[in-house]
Amino acid sequence: MAHQANSVEETVSQFLPALRLLEELSGPWAVGEEPLLRLPGLVESSLQRLYRLQNRDGGWGWVEGDVSQSYHTGYVVLGLEEARDAGYPVNERVLDRGLEFLRKISLETLNVDEKAYITYVLSECQKGDLSLARSLSERRRHMSLYAQAYLALALSNMGDEAAATRIADDLTAAVVETAHTAHWTEEEHYLAAMSSDGRTTAAVLQALAVEDPENRLLDKAANWLMWERDGGFWRSTYETAQIVSSLTDYVALTGEDVETTGYRVYLDGDLVAEGAAMPDAERPPRAQITRQLSPGEHLIEAEVGGSSPVYLASVLEYYAEGDGVEAARSSTGARISRWYEVARTGESLHQCAPGDLLRVRLQVEMPVDAWYAVLEDRLPPGTELVDVSPLVRLEGDASGARLRAHAESLSDRLGFYGTWLPAGAYETSYLVRATTRGEFRVMPAEMTLVYEPGAWGRSASAFLNVGGKP
Template identity: 30%
Template sequence: MAFSAPQAFATAGVLDEGGERLELVSLPRSFEPLGGHLRLEMASSLAGVAFEGLEVLEGYEHESIEYTVSHFLPNLEILRVIQEFGLDEPELRDRLDARVRASMERLGQGQNYDGGWGWYTGVNSESNPVISAYVLMGLVHAEQAGYQVNDYIFENAVQYLLNYLVNNLPDAEHPWLYDQAALIHFVLSQADFPVLDLASDLLDQRDQLSPWGQALIGLVMAQNAPDARADALFSNLQTSAVRSATGARWELDQAGTWQTLSSEVFNQAVVVYALAQRDPASPLVTDGMRYLMAYRDASGGWQSSYATSWALLAIAEVMRGTAELGGEFAFSASLNENPFATGQAGGAEQFTEVVAETSLESLLPDLPNALTIQREAGTGRLYYRAILDVVQPVESVEALNRGLGITRAYYPAGLDCASQDCRAVDSAKVGDLVTVRLTLNIPNAVHYLRLEDYIPAGTEVLDLSLKTSQIGEAQQEVSYDPLDPLARGWGWWYFGTNQVYDDHIAWLAEYLPAGTYELTYTLVVLQPGTYQVIPAQARQMYFPEVQGISQGSLFEVVP
């Protein structure tokens, strides 16, 4: 069985009025693709874009508390906006009911004794004020949507954030606390527990806030104690926007962003979210949303589950404030002057994207391919995205180090590699056990890291936490052995419990200091054949530009 390494290249845009846009699509020249396709998605309203973003959130696998909230919060808001327009989406509503109830149960179980939540559930996950504020925001929105929220959980969360605000006032030595305080003030205000004296003090220190922090504290004061300072803050957001042909954006100082999970996309989304509530008719809201649309990634989301959630919340507010669901116009696309797709804005069709797809064989291999997006005059906007998916042979994939280095090696199980040099293998017999060793090199400390490794198709991960293994032999439950503390590798104690899937295994780490780490697990060899193995991958979840990929490889299983 052959595995491959897909690569995606994407572009996106918005057409506000009648006209056309030309996008040039070229096939890669650095390798010969095994296959792939060109996919065009066109949405006649933000609703179509939002539904695609919600589908992207379904694809995340990690079990963090942040994702628990991101999994239901934007769904709640998109559904509420649609219902406010007198429309309905039964499939989304039915799916949401079960999801919210399951999330409420998990959040209740994961709440710490102090009333807060950590990044993930576990005995070593200390309460995090940003995560806790985000959870409370989710609880507030769930309650507003008519779901039952446990009063004890809600009140303890409020008390945790109130205590944190009082005991962690921002200062020059901890600059991220200004933005963090803005988020907490905003959520407490949504929960009807505003702390207006401290919020007013923070407004006086607005020069220390990022654009998204200014936007949130501006909303707090404008909604609870409006004065000239809040007006001046929103005026500053108007004048500080950087405008270009792509739209309007707000620059983010990167210092200390991991403490607040903030990124460029998150910053953009929160500012648009706030401006859409303050003045939805402002052209700046349209320009800010256009920029946000242009930077969707190839999956249809934005960078991470957290950034995608906030982008969808911004979309919901723009839809609510601009009544964009009322568009009326025809649109189409052509590829190399041949018809490719057509659609009509308005009615039930606005919830569904128009999608067209063609294989690489139909594209010009050596010349740019002309993809023309067209729309007629009429009310509304056309959002489009083109994705070129190409498949690269796994064995030709080279290692990538963008702030993280990762290697993978296979060894016969049972060898004492601490006392002797062990030679890595690239083959094994059916019935053998193989130890996989992942080595992660980190030159600088990282936060919120996800590491995942894909296994050869003819093998399975031996889950030693079970009493019986996949091959039916009795196993001992894994525990720490003081006589052999490195049996599971080096630095494993920084990682949470691994998650085993059908084709890969994954770990999460909230914090890793600079250094070298080793993680090991065991494979059971089951089916003979020569298998291409997808590289191991490590990345910071909220800053995925910091990532590492191991080299692609082949693994042979002999009878």
């Protein structure tokens, strides 16, 4: 899905890890030449977008027009500070207003996790409050693990290594450990803060790498993070950015030796790919396996040589035969219905003529309260967008819902964004005009919770005949 290009978080996540890599790593771990050439333009365009999306109170929300939130504002401030440290010109007025917003929230909020995160962000900008950090340290038992990790980093930034080490010791004791991995899991995730076990483990790894470089859990935590990838990435752009930044610190600390490593890949015992991973390569090697598979289980195995650490990721893409896609959802996902109407009469249709005005209706039933929901629908082929109606709640009190609707910059889809959606039924519609003759299959509308990928729902696919009246 292309929704994340519209979020403030994704805007920061697409450049912040790269800047961290350039700052910390060199030699065989350096970013390749091609990404280096693209990075300045990416950073500069991202900075301009962040300037434009800053709210009047100095903060940022998740998407354009959203109310300001401390976690998104803190993330933007970290991105601006990192860009400035890397030599990019940053609008100081924008940065100062963001810092002032965070200081204000830190004084007002009673949430110790929020206070700890803001304290960390301010310390990264040399604006930290050591007395507040020490006071928070006395209340760390009431914090989430990721907040404790950020507080340890803040205390270290401000020179109180003794207090930071005490928190690092507590985090070491809270580990979930196996023979080969280590990770940290929260009793309850605060979804407004984009919390996840991957983000928590990344924060703890970063704190332990700074406070206890000889900690026996570092290698195991790095292993767990690498094994949690799905096709080379993690659950969201935010989690990916946090983990890449944390692993950057880990690699810079450990100074892993890197050498050319040979590999072989087997599918059901047959050799299907072989080659070498070279440390100075522009990008990691990819072995693409194309084969028609019979029903049942199949085994992929990889052999590697050499003493360098090797991290593997696999992705399976398959195409099933069939005439269409049925509606489906996960246990906590949305139930989505979509249909087409004659715009003037509301009569249902599947066939129209060029020039006809159609209304596409979408109904969404949310079974649970949701943070950071995205409903995305591709425009019917053979049509052009005319107008979009807002996403509205059909029943109950909608005062707490925070809804935004945007036409994507891509010409073939619409995205509807809900920062906070209480459980219930919602509806939206948009107008299109039929322009091109033909018989078209329309892919399903989809809804995901960006930071909870396991929650998803889709409508059925549809057919639209643009050619003449039935």
